[in-house]
Amino acid sequence: MHFGHYISGFAHLGLLTGLFISPVFQKDRDPIEYSNVSLISQQEFIDLTATNISPVVSEEPSTLKPAEENDDKLNLKFNAESSVLKSEGPEVVLDEPLEPVIKQPQIEVANMQKPHEISEHLQPPVSEKLNSLPNVNNEANKLNKRSTVLTPTNTPQPEINFSQSLKSTAKTVDELDIVGDKKKASADNLELSLKPKSRPRYNPETNFEDKSEKQVIEANISNEIQSPALQKSLSNPLTETETDNLQSAIQACWLRDPGSLTEDVKLTIFISLDRNGRVNPNSIKVIEISGGDDDAQRVAFRRAKIAIISCGKNGYKLPPNKYESWREIEVVFDPTI
Amino acid sequence: MLRLFLVAVFVSLTTFVQSAPLRITITEGVIEPxxxxxxxxxxxxxxxxxxxxxxxxxxxxxxxxxxxxxxxxxxxxxxxxxxxxxxxxxxxxxxxxxxxxxxxxxxxxxxxxxxxxxxxxxxxxxxxxxxxxxxxxxxxxxxxxxxxxxxxxxxxxGEQGYFDTRVVYVAETGKKGSRKKRLAIMDFDGANSNYLTDGSFIVLAPRFSPTGESVLYTSFETGTPQIYLIDVSTAKRTVLKNRKGTMSFAPRFSPDGQSVVYSLEQGGNTDIYVMNLKNSSSARLTSAPSIETAPSFSPDGSQIVFESDRSGTQQLYVMSSLGGSAKRISSGDGRYGTPVWSPRGDRIAFTKQSRGRFHIGVMRVDGSKERLLTASFLDEGPTWSPNGRVIMFTRETQGERGVSVLYSVDVSGRNLKKVSTRDGGSDPSWSPLGK
Structure with a gap:
């Protein structure tokens, strides 16, 4: 199914290997410096050569003496306090420091709040939420304006007061966090993730200092390609029939409502499955959504989520030997077709 | 730089070499409760x-x-x-x-x-x-x-409900040729039904105001059809006065409730007018020699859909709420009438007569995607639920003993069912939510 990807991947690998072998990444040669050249006279040349002094050759070679104990006072002494080796010797006074003193820029902490304070700020206390509710008496007054009609059978409509919301026993759907790009999905209870988070990542602990970068990269790429699971997956994708069976299993639980605005909503959901074909409920994320208003998108997501969970509650029937092919799935729900 | 580049290459390559998630597309589902x-x-x-x-x-x-x-x-x-x-x-x-x-x-x-x-x-x-x-x-x-x-x-x-609503309609009792027609109001499910008029005169086409506090209707009280406004809580009536010798009918409120669009017949010609309820001033919106009637505002008040026989047959047209040129939106076989703009603004419901059958149908506001939801001897006069999800209409059965009753159908064409009323009923108008 992803054969083209594999071909392209190996082509890229070959290209990069070629780049490493070729001198493309070798350090550039020193640039050529140009300077002006002028002629000198014969006399100037004689004068110049006459000043050259031939070296004097001594009959006895000079011998090297070992340094005496106090000679030059050049000793290395371990400084326990600083944990570094410091030289102790004649004090050298310099007019200016050899190295410019680099001052650490002062960092001002700008009125940062503790995490729990931020949380409190974002989530107003329940009492504030209650205070922000509409005036129930006004609502009741509006409701009371129902008719009394001509006939004696007419009875005045009873008053109905909207009381406060009941205290929630659990985190509500409306309170779910939004993660990701609101432009793509602004429904306030969708869990969004533009990219699945479980894909392989670069290991930052890789030590590039110990080995050459080229070796490290080659080794890692080699390991990835030679991983048995991946090899198996690459050579053993789901067949068309197996994919169709999975589609049929999910759509059997996807409740559609042809008269509603959810019929305009197209969404793509990422899920991950365990080896038994069971969906990890926490993995379900919207990665793309379009059409409909916020309410319709929220309902469309819930319907899709229920379809995936309810039909997979006993595990989707998928070939265990191809787990790497189906451990992560993007399911597109498209009622607009 | 070289190191960064190599790291980037490594990361992208390892991601790339790893197989991308399997992608499947679901386009079919099940339509079940x-x-x-x-x-x-x-x-x-x-x-x-x-x-x-x-x-x-x-x-x-x-x-x-x-x-x-x-x-x-x-x-x-x-x-x-x-x-x-x-x-x-x-x-x-x-x-x-x-x-x-x-x-x-x-x-x-x-x-x-x-x-x-x-x-x-x-x-x-x-x-x-x-x-x-x-x-x-x-x-x-x-x-x-x-x-x-x-x-x-x-x-x-994800849509508004419509259960705490009411319906005003014409209650019909008696034999077919001599039926008594009264304005009646009831809960959407038929409970708490009460009459608003006593049946002394024929009444037609009641229409709720956007606030649900009053109803426009047409009455033959003076011998010629005139438009009345009745307060549903006090039953106090007022007539919307027009020039003598004219007939006015088919009224409907603007979305802001400040004006009424209606048809006025004068000298054999029927055109569409709009009346400002504050000062009773009227303005003519159409001026064709044909019959223009059954106007209905779009939810934003910017457009009006109406029926006209200017093309030779009864068809649906859309024009600016200020008048001017109109664009024909119906294009199928048969005759189209009684258009009503959906509260959602995306569809228009209508009555269609074709090949001896009557239908309730919906189409997009540009006339596309026409769908017929019902078919019978006589279906007519659609009204939308306040959430734009359900259409209620009149169904009349054939024959001397034929009666008019109210039916409702989901906008998808499913769930066609009879609405419970005390008597026979016609010309329903659905109230706004919570009224």
């Missing part, structure tokens, strides 16, 4: 028990009537609800494939009634929205039940 459970609301006192059961039954009736919900029978329950505040055993409800669970309690103290409910999204192990409590008198139990049903419907479908 959503399974939910609504154990009887708990009566918090002995005196509350009877009302708790009646309220639960009415909520379930409202939801069932939409065709979108299927109650999972009590005999399937693994665990029950004995206390409103008890934690929910989600696994028990999941096991019997309940997707939404409604629980509630009722407290009747003297004449004061208090109803609480919670709704749960079983497959998310979460409450769906927050619990709510309604307070009223004992007499208000039906409205409270409708309000709970509205909340449940809204939270599950």
């Amino acid at each position: 959503l399974p939910y459970a609504a154990p009887a609301f708990i009566g918090e006192t002995g005196a509350s028990n009877e009302l708790a059961i009646k309220i639960t039954e009415l909520i379930k009736s409202d939801l069932f009537g939409t065709g979108l919900f299927r109650e999972v029978p009590k005999s399937s329950y693994i665990s029950g609800i004995n206390n409103f505040n008890s934690p929910i055993q989600y696994s028990d409800w999941k096991a019997i494939n309940v997707q939404a669970l409604l629980t509630g309690s009722v407290l009747l103290t003297g004449e004061n009634l208090s109803v609480k409910f919670r709704l749960y999204d079983v497959f998310s192990n979460n409450e769906l929205g927050k619990g709510l409590q309604f307070n009223s008198t004992k007499q208000g139990w039906r409205r409270i039940a409708h309000k709970v049903a509205d909340e449940v419907y809204s939270r599950i479908t």
Whole structure:
């Protein structure tokens, strides 16, 4: 199914290997410096050569003496306090420091709040939420304006007061966090993730200092390609029939409502499955959504989520030997077709 | 730089070489009612028990009537609800494939009634929205039940409910040739029906105001059709005056309720006019030699759809609410009439007569995607539920004993059913929500 990807991947690998072998990444040669050249006279040349002094050759070679104990006072002494080796010797006074003193820029902490304070700020206390509710008496007054009609059978409509919301026993759907790009999905209870988070990542602990970068990269790429699971997956994708069976299993639980605005909503959901074909409920994320208003998108997501969970509650029937092919799935729900 | 470049290459390559997630596309689903459970609301006192059961039954009736919900029978329950505040055993409800669970309690103290409910999204192990409590008198139990049903419907479908609404219509009694026609008003489910006029004169085409406080209708009280405005709470009537020798009919409010668009016949020609209700001034919007009638505003008030026979047959046209040129939007075989703009603004409902049959249909506002929802000897006069989801209309049966009754149908064409009325009924008009 992803054969083209594999071909392209190996082509890229070959290209990069070629780049490493070729001198493309070798350090550039020193640039050529140009300077002006002028002629000198014969006399100037004689004068110049006459000043050259031939070296004097001594009959006895000079011998090297070992340094005496106090000679030059050049000793290395371990400084326990600083944990570094410091030289102790004649004090050298310099007019200016050899190295410019680099001052650490002062960092001002700008009125940062503790995490729990931020949380409190974002989530107003329940009492504030209650205070922000509409005036129930006004609502009741509006409701009371129902008719009394001509006939004696007419009875005045009873008053109905909207009381406060009941205290929630659990985190509500409306309170779910939004993660990701609101432009793509602004429904306030969708869990969004533009990219699945479980894909392989670069290991930052890789030590590039110990080995050459080229070796490290080659080794890692080699390991990835030679991983048995991946090899198996690459050579053993789901067949068309197996994919169709999975589609049929999910759509059997996807409740559609042809008269509603959810019929305009197209969404793509990422899920991950365990080896038994069971969906990890926490993995379900919207990665793309379009059409409909916020309410319709929220309902469309819930319907899709229920379809995936309810039909997979006993595990989707998928070939265990191809787990790497189906451990992560993007399911597109498209009622607009 | 080189190191950064190599790291980037490594990261992208390892990601690339790893197989991308399997991608499948689902375009077909199942069109079935959503399974939910609504154990009887708990009566918090002995005196509350009877009302708790009646309220639960009415909520379930409202939801069932939409065709979108299927109650999972009590005999399937693994665990029950004995206390409103008890934690929910989600696994028990999941096991019997309940997707939404409604629980509630009722407290009747003297004449004061208090109803609480919670709704749960079983497959998310979460409450769906927050619990709510309604307070009223004992007499208000039906409205409270409708309000709970509205909340449940809204939270599950993402659309407004329409259970706490009313319908004004023409109640018809007597034989076909000599029927008494009275304005009547009732709850959307047929309960609490009452007459607004006494039947001395023929009345036609009642239309609710956007606030639900008054109704426009046409009456033959003076011998020629004239438009009246009646306050539904006091039954006080006023006539919208027009020039002598003219007939005015087919009125409908603008979305802001400040003006009325209607048809006026003068000298054999019928055109569309708009009247400002504050100063009673009128303006003519069409000036064709043909018959223009049945105007209906778009929800934003910027356009009007109406029927006209200017092309030789009765067709639908759309024009600016200020008048001017009109664009024909109907294009199929047959004749089109009584167009009504959807509260959502995206569709127009209409009556169509074709090949000896009458239909209620919907089309996009540009005339595309026409769909006929019904077919019978005589279906006509559609009105939208306030959420734009259901259409109510008149169905008349054939023959000397034929009667007019009200029907409703989902905008998808499903769930066609008869609306309960005290008498025969025609020309329904659905109120705004909560009116």
